[in-house]
Amino acid sequence: MLKQLVEYAKDHLPGSEPGFTTKTVKWAIVFASSGDGLSVVELGDTTAKRNPGREFTRCPEMGFSQMKAGGVTKSHFLIDTTEVVALLGDKAQDPKNLAKHAYFLYLLRQASAVLPELENVADYLDDPASLQQVQERLAEQKAKPNEKVTFRIGGAFPVESTAWYDWWRSFRKTLSGGSANGAKRRSAGDSSMRSFVSGELTSPAPTHPKITGLADVGGSSMGSPLIGFDKDAFTSYGLSQSANCAVSVEDATAYRDALNDLLAKHSERLAGAKVAYWFAKPVADEDNPVQMLTNPAENGEDSPAAKRQAQQQRREEANAQHRAHELLTAIRDGERPDLADNRYNALTLSGAAGRVMVRDWMEGSFAELVENIAAWFDDLAIVHRAGGNALAPCPKFLAVLSATVRELDDLAAPMVSRVWRSALHCEPIPRSAHAQALARVRLDILNDAVPNHARMGLLRAYHLRAHRSKGDDVMAQALKPYLNEEHPSLAYHCGRLMAVYAALQHAALGDVGAGVVQRYYAAASATPALVLGRLARSSQFHLNKLEGGLTYWYESALSQIWSRLGDGAPRTLDLEEQSLFALGYYQQLADLRTKKTDDKAADTTTNPKGDD
Amino acid sequence: MTPKDQVLEVWGDLACFTRPELKVERFSYPIITPSAARGIYDAIYCKPNRYGREAEFRWQITAVEVLPWDSQEKPHSSFSPSYIALRRNEVKEKGPSDRTVAQWASGREEPQPIFADADKSFLGTDAKGRTQRQTMALRHVRYRLHAEMRPWPGFEERQQALEAQFRRRAGHGKCIYQPYFGCREFPAYFELVEPGAEGVSPVDWDGDLGWMLYDVFDLSRPGTWESPARISLFDARLSSGVLQVPDYDSAAVLKVEGGEGRC
Numbered sequence: 001m002l003k004q005l006v007e008y009a010k011d012h013l014p015g016s017e018p019g020f021t022t023k024t025v026k027w028a029i030v031f032a033s034s035g036d037g038l039s040v041v042e043l044g045d046t047t048a049k050r051n052p053g054r055e056f057t058r059c060p061e062m063g064f065s066q067m068k069a070g071g072v073t074k075s076h077f078l079i080d081t082t083e084v085v086a087l088l089g090d091k092a093q094d095p096k097n098l099a100k101h102a103y104f105l106y107l108l109r110q111a112s113a114v115l116p117e118l119e120n121v122a123d124y125l126d127d128p129a130s131l132q133q134v135q136e137r138l139a140e141q142k143a144k145p146n147e148k149v150t151f152r153i154g155g156a157f158p159v160e161s162t163a164w165y166d167w168w169r170s171f172r173k174t175l176s177g178g179s180a181n182g183a184k185r186r187s188a189g190d191s192s193m194r195s196f197v198s199g200e201l202t203s204p205a206p207t208h209p210k211i212t213g214l215a216d217v218g219g220s221s222m223g224s225p226l227i228g229f230d231k232d233a234f235t236s237y238g239l240s241q242s243a244n245c246a247v248s249v250e251d252a253t254a255y256r257d258a259l260n261d262l263l264a265k266h267s268e269r270l271a272g273a274k275v276a277y278w279f280a281k282p283v284a285d286e287d288n289p290v291q292m293l294t295n296p297a298e299n300g301e302d303s304p305a306a307k308r309q310a311q312q313q314r315r316e317e318a319n320a321q322h323r324a325h326e327l328l329t330a331i332r333d334g335e336r337p338d339l340a341d342n343r344y345n346a347l348t349l350s351g352a353a354g355r356v357m358v359r360d361w362m363e364g365s366f367a368e369l370v371e372n373i374a375a376w377f378d379d380l381a382i383v384h385r386a387g388g389n390a391l392a393p394c395p396k397f398l399a400v401l402s403a404t405v406r407e408l409d410d411l412a413a414p415m416v417s418r419v420w421r422s423a424l425h426c427e428p429i430p431r432s433a434h435a436q437a438l439a440r441v442r443l444d445i446l447n448d449a450v451p452n453h454a455r456m457g458l459l460r461a462y463h464l465r466a467h468r469s470k471g472d473d474v475m476a477q478a479l480k481p482y483l484n485e486e487h488p489s490l491a492y493h494c495g496r497l498m499a500v501y502a503a504l505q506h507a508a509l510g511d512v513g514a515g516v517v518q519r520y521y522a523a524a525s526a527t528p529a530l531v532l533g534r535l536a537r538s539s540q541f542h543l544n545k546l547e548g549g550l551t552y553w554y555e556s557a558l559s560q561i562w563s564r565l566g567d568g569a570p571r572t573l574d575l576e577e578q579s580l581f582a583l584g585y586y587q588q589l590a591d592l593r594t595k596k597t598d599d600k601a602a603d604t605t606t607n608p609k610g611d612d
Numbered sequence: 613m614t615p616k617d618q619v620l621e622v623w624g625d626l627a628c629f630t631r632p633e634l635k636v637e638r639f640s641y642p643i644i645t646p647s648a649a650r651g652i653y654d655a656i657y658c659k660p661n662r663y664g665r666e667a668e669f670r671w672q673i674t675a676v677e678v679l680p681w682d683s684q685e686k687p688h689s690s691f692s693p694s695y696i697a698l699r700r701n702e703v704k705e706k707g708p709s710d711r712t713v714a715q716w717a718s719g720r721e722e723p724q725p726i727f728a729d730a731d732k733s734f735l736g737t738d739a740k741g742r743t744q745r746q747t748m749a750l751r752h753v754r755y756r757l758h759a760e761m762r763p764w765p766g767f768e769e770r771q772q773a774l775e776a777q778f779r780r781r782a783g784h785g786k787c788i789y790q791p792y793f794g795c796r797e798f799p800a801y802f803e804l805v806e807p808g809a810e811g812v813s814p815v816d817w818d819g820d821l822g823w824m825l826y827d828v829f830d831l832s833r834p835g836t837w838e839s840p841a842r843i844s845l846f847d848a849r850l851s852s853g854v855l856q857v858p859d860y861d862s863a864a865v866l867k868v869e870g871g872e873g874r875c
């Protein structure tokens with residue numbers, strides 16, 4: 001994992017080096033080339049509602065160990081908060097902050113040997129009158145004490161100059177006695193260890209830089225270390241701090257930069273976790289299988305029935321399932337040699353009390369990834385609730401996750417990573433996800449809510465993958481996206497009966513408020529033998545209210561399903577059978593709607609109540 | 613004549629072979645490490661010595677075969693280990709050393725308890741008390757381990773007898789302490805595999821696992837109970853579900869010179 005991250009940094013982040021990092025700065029104090037302070041300007045997109053500022057890719061960085069070295073209160077070089085640089089805010093006059101301000105000016109004066117204009121800036125900020133001007137200008141623009149500020153001198157940002165690089169490299173070394181990690185290394189008692197990244201002999205970095213970008217999934221906004229051993233119980237064998245996992249300062253910086261870059265540019269937030277992913281070779285957005293998974297094409301689920309056919313056509317062309325299969329065929333046929341030997345890496349992370357938590361790590365071939373994602377959509381495919389011969393649109397990955405809970409906030413991060421693994425590795429759907437989805441389906445049905453395609457698809461995918469993993473291809477093939485009148489499961493046909501009884505009641509009595517579904521679905525899905533007999537009896541009253549042709553149609557439909565039950569409905573159904581019951585109910589419902597639609601188009605007289 | 617290759621089939625519900633880089637929020641290697649496998653053999657039979665002078669042999673793991681948990685289960689397109697997320701409240705401090713406990717017992721020092729359920733407001737420091745930590749453990753693991761006994765100098769002529777004793781113990785299910793998969797709370801169950809016995813085929817798994825921990829101690833010489841850590845690594849590659857483990861003395865194992873051994 002670390003090795004792949006370091007390789008990513010080498011390939012994509014040529015500027016990755018200890019002592020340098022990317023920073024976002026909100027404010028700039030503008031100086032004329034003579035050194036006179038002119039104004040304060042806001043950086044970044046000032047029209048945006050929330051402007052984080054402008055990103056500078058190669059800024060000076062002082063690590064934790066350098067900041068603490070020598071017992072001197074220090075500040076950063078060239079970029080720091082307005083509180084430190086301009087003494088802005090209520091706590092600006094605290095002795096510790098004043099010491100930081102003094103150190104900031106000290107650094108500017110030291111660096112003026114290579115950037116002479118910094119001497120004037122230091123003088124300017126050292127003068128109480130001019131400092132007050134800066135404070136007033138920052139206050140006018142409503143700058144906050146914790147926002148970062150830098151300088152622009154004569155139209156150029158010193159932080160973007162390369163003139164200070166060598167000075168900064170040598171200055172950093174002086175902070176820890178000639179070595180960036182010398183002091184702590186001595187305390188660890190190890191002069192050299194094998195690096196877990198390269199396998200080479202190395203001096204382990206005592207502490208590791210922080211990963212940012214996980215604040216929205218439980219991480220600290222200041223960043224959290226991926227590798228850190230700051231408590232006794234976290235260390236072993238008498239090793240101190242990060243000597244427990246030897247990684248050089250250079251590699252630690254490289255994996256940090258890689259992870260920060262991936263989290264910022266190539267990651268997906270999935271409820272309580274974030275997935276950073278990358279490919280060994282560049283992949284165009286339209287060929288990116290992870291994006292197909294997380295953001296499939298338009299859905300148009302609630303379109304009117306009349307437009308459905310045309311929309312389905314467009315959907316076919318653009319949907320993710322279709323694109324995944326197309327891409328897979330192209331790779332297999334040798335039309336995409338650029339993708340055939342590509343590989344992917346995916347890292348699932350979340351934050352925990354100032355630490356980074358790795359929830360999953362996956363790697364594999366690109367072709368296998370595409371194949372697995374195509375299989376994911378194939379397994380989730382389910383008939384559209386409106387009937388017809390249309391499939392429901394491919395659900396977003398987040399929609400599949402949300403199918404298991406009432407609200408997205410209820411999703412637990414471990415569940416997210418397990419379902420993510422199911423999708424990327426073609427593994428069985430977790431039982432817990434199945435149980436939760438089934439509970440939500442039951443509630444939907446009882447509350448007469450619109451059936452959720454992702455939920456029904458998840459139930460189907462669960463059964464398909466569970467049966468396949470047991471080598472039971474017969475059951476796996478029997479569960480199609482559309483109604484299968486030949487399905488071998490009795491529970492499935494019990495669900496079908498429930499749907500027909502509900503349709504029969506509606507045809508006979510119209511809307512009666514709490515119908516047979518609301519009153520009997522929960523009991524029928526658990527103990528069908530007890531409930532379906534009662535429904536069979538009451539259906540006779542409903543049949544008597546119908547006209548001849550329709551009566552005949554319902555009678556034959558019911559007898560056809562009852563004949564599938566053989567000796568009768570099962571006494572009880574376990575959880576898996578209950579979900580087959582739900583699938584049978586849903587697919588029969590969609591099928592009834594299909595038939596009504598077709599009949600209506602052919603001859604409205606045979607189905608006078610043929611509305612949806 | 614006892615076989616040189618001592619084969620054990622081991623299995624357990626849970627396992628955590630913690631990656632050193634992710635040992636705080638624990639994340640397991642996808643397969644057992646040679647040092648964890650050595651620990652299983654040691655749990656069944658070892659002849660250590662407190663000062664290392666009379667230690668008789670060490671175990672050399674030669675191969676690890678990854679077996680399917682359920683041989684009836686149809687594998688997916690390619691095997692991948694199954695993980696489970698566990699979260700537990702743990703203390704931030706270490707248990708006291710033997711010397712400290714002796715001082716407490718003799719009354720020379722006031723005992724310092726570890727508060728298992730205290731926070732900063734009670735203890736005045738963030739470095740003590742409890743914290744919640746995650747473990748990404750492996751679920752349903754089954755391996756066929758291959759190892760050889762390597763007698764230390766002076767004990768070569770006892771190899772046959774030592775091997776026979778190991779086979780007797782392992783064949784009867786005896787162990788010095790319960791073998792475990794990486795952490796003591798994840799017990800490993802074992803069975804001696806007789807030569808020529810037909811077994812389940814390894815899973816279909818090819819992969820480059822990168823630099824993996826080989827062992828924490830120097831295995832080139834007998835050590836003592838207080839030997840310092842000398843971490844060694846090797847390039848772990850799986851071919852058809854089999855991890856070939858190089859000999860500790862080979863160049864394929866990256867070591868740091870100047871260590872002290874482990875008996």
